[in-house]
Amino acid sequence: MKIRVTVWNEFRHEKVNENIARIYPEGIHGAIASYLGKFDDFEVKTATLDEPEHGLTDDVLNNTDVLIWWGHVAHREVKDEIVDKIHKRVLCGMGLIALHSAHLSKIFVKLMGTSCTLKWREAEEKERLWTVEPGHPIAGGIGEYIELPHEEMYGERFDIPAPDELVFIGWFPGGEVFRSGCCFNRGHGKVFYFQPGHETYPTYHNPEILKVIKNAVVWAKPVKTIRELTCPNVKPLEKI
Amino acid sequence: MKIRVTVWNEFRHEKVNENIARIYPEGIHGAIASYLGKFDDFEVKTATLDEPEHGLTDDVLNNTDVLIWWGHVAHREVKDEIVDKIHKRVLCGMGLIALHSAHLSKIFVKLMGTSCTLKWREAEEKERLWTVEPGHPIAGGIGEYIELPHEEMYGERFDIPAPDELVFIGWFPGGEVFRSGCCFNRGHGKVFYFQPGHETYPTYHNPEILKVIKNAVVWAKPVKTIRELTCPNVKPLEKI
């Protein structure tokens, strides 16, 4: 059965900035969706902020196995009621992949329970992403490290709960490190945070970055999906 | 330096139910505060829901190292703005000990990012709390298990993120198990969830349960306290 992926993008930078539009003529969502769409394993849709309900109707959410999220300047414009629905869907089994500046998206912050703050700098810096858990499925096909010629620096301390599994650590020439690939189990769902992907660089055209995203989709697909989160009063299973 | 502890209690059951009032004539907060107050290590205050600002003014919160929380029927009456202040204080370093039905308190749920639902049953059942991490400071002075003659059953699946350290697992005769003593690091703060403590049983008079709470206070005291959670744009530390 195909994994049903919805790639969500704020889709604002691409509309107002020519350089960014040149890098991502179909939007960041378009670049990622186009890559995933090449594989038979996935059924790929996209959704963006300015669509009705941000493109995330009940029907879309209920038919999404893994949601990929890119947002940056408009986190606050995402409606709380939609965030609550996504949150519930993750706890009920849907996977979530939060990319780059989605560290401050409402949905990621809500799932983490922490501020998700970090240090940052835009300086055309190189990044080297070290694989610290090479046996993890998200690292499949990736070597000792991924090198990106230009990426925004994200530095520690990253205010997240310790990830359930830490797959990648980023290195920056300016002197910082970052927990760049982090797995979290939340409810019945799986969450992967992946740091690279600043809008002014062609990160989502990089074959290794795309492979990590693809691996993460497969890893995050639901094992068990439930409908409701309940707190039931139960009878004893044994005589007491 | 003394650890400044604030014991917070919803303090509703004790006012309306004679049996509960008999068990906790000074309230659940009173029982815990009175125990901790015997030790020179602590400076103990109490606060309750029906006080102005729930007894948790900025001044109180800013001078609390570890906050103990008991709530049950009135979680919704706790004001969001107070919850937000507590949340920020935990991320900035304050410890939090969430007792029993506080699994559904706004502050605990917000810190976890999950639903914190579970199974439950009130049936005068025995509970046996097994120490699975005997080297953890919270288990100091506790043997292989703690036996409680009567406790409310709380059963899996408990919808929490996997605890950073799992110290106790509860056993119930009706056939359930529960992750009953769970440590979480959140921001600069430490959070301990401890399951025993239903209001109709004298659990907070049990010397071993009280010892666990005392240990947890010591464990949860702040290592480093900060004022603000920021996301700074930083200069490189090295030439790039």
Next chain:
Amino acid sequence: MKIRVTVWNEFRHEKVNENIARIYPEGIHGAIASYLGKFDDFEVKTATLDEPEHGLTDDVLNNTDVLIWWGHVAHREVKDEIVDKIHKRVLCGMGLIALHSAHLSKIFVKLMGTSCTLKWREAEEKERLWTVEPGHPIAGGIGEYIELPHEEMYGERFDIPAPDELVFIGWFPGGEVFRSGCCFNRGHGKVFYFQPGHETYPTYHNPEILKVIKNAVVWAKPVKTIRELTCPNVKPLEKI
């Protein structure tokens, strides 16, 4: 590509005890191998203690993706040099599933670094295995719990490192609990410990137990296999 599974069994009880032989006429290895062999996904072999090199020649090990291990009375007869080879193979990527009394097998103890001791009792007791991580692939297709009419009691404290993921907790009527389904990442390999499976009960004929083992095989298949574990002196990647 098929996952190459080798099911290893000490295979002693079945030869000397009629009751056990009646439950497992083809040996415990035979029961598990016969189940896995029904699926196209696996290529299944077996190996036993009394074969030359315990059936685990270099050729067998190098062509095994996941090794399943059952041992009990003869742990000491397993040669250290074979254990060292298996150990290296796990660190280089091979999966290992340690069943029941394999908690004291040389290979499991070596991988854990702890004593792996526990409490035990043979008393025809029921066991209920609670799924605490329902979103984990090893729990796929399993409900809230698995009930076994008879199983050997294994109780805490189980002296293992905290598992990287705790999937199942066992409940026993005699009053004990046990971390029964434990995932560990070790080197490039994955290790799953699964507690049920005493030789005098037909546990490995139980469809849910078999499903967990099948899930564990899929989970434990290598992501990346290396040849050698080295500690290289490396040149800088950047000008220093």
Next chain:
Amino acid sequence: MKIRVTVWNEFRHEKVNENIARIYPEGIHGAIASYLGKFDDFEVKTATLDEPEHGLTDDVLNNTDVLIWWGHVAHREVKDEIVDKIHKRVLCGMGLIALHSAHLSKIFVKLMGTSCTLKWREAEEKERLWTVEPGHPIAGGIGEYIELPHEEMYGERFDIPAPDELVFIGWFPGGEVFRSGCCFNRGHGKVFYFQPGHETYPTYHNPEILKVIKNAVVWAKPVKTIRELTCPNVKPLEKI
């Protein structure tokens, strides 16, 4: 009650290399012991490889709360029987702090169960150690990072089990990162691995490095000490 610390050092480099002897005239053990000895909280002894039983008689081990270990060129000369005794003592409650090249010491490797291999380079490089868990007691009094003008580069992938708590990540100008401050719970004991400390640099004279070691000693002190690791056959606690 004072924490009884034994600082163990291979103590070979200091005897044959003038430069190293100049940095550590009393040996690396002497430098660390002299620092810890200034505090009333500790009772400090030292022990070295070339003493009888490596200075670690039963009496010494049984009266050590926390053992600090530095070794490098002579790991193989440490007798297996002594390693086994230390290993048992850790599982029974003694703390262990493994420094720098002790990543390949027999005792650390045995406790980890993995190869503990890594990348390395001696190039007079700077190191910056980032605090990723500022609320951890081992980070007490340490700022956002510690900067060392010269340290041996240790780089990922470091073949250890994922630490129970990751406190520091190291950054090197040559392009590498390293999980430099790692906490592990093993048996009743606590283990802290701390990467800085190459013999040719005055790392153990650095006040922040010394503070981390001091914090680690306090963190690693035993909570509960047992005598034997047993696997008992137990009677049911409840009627079955």
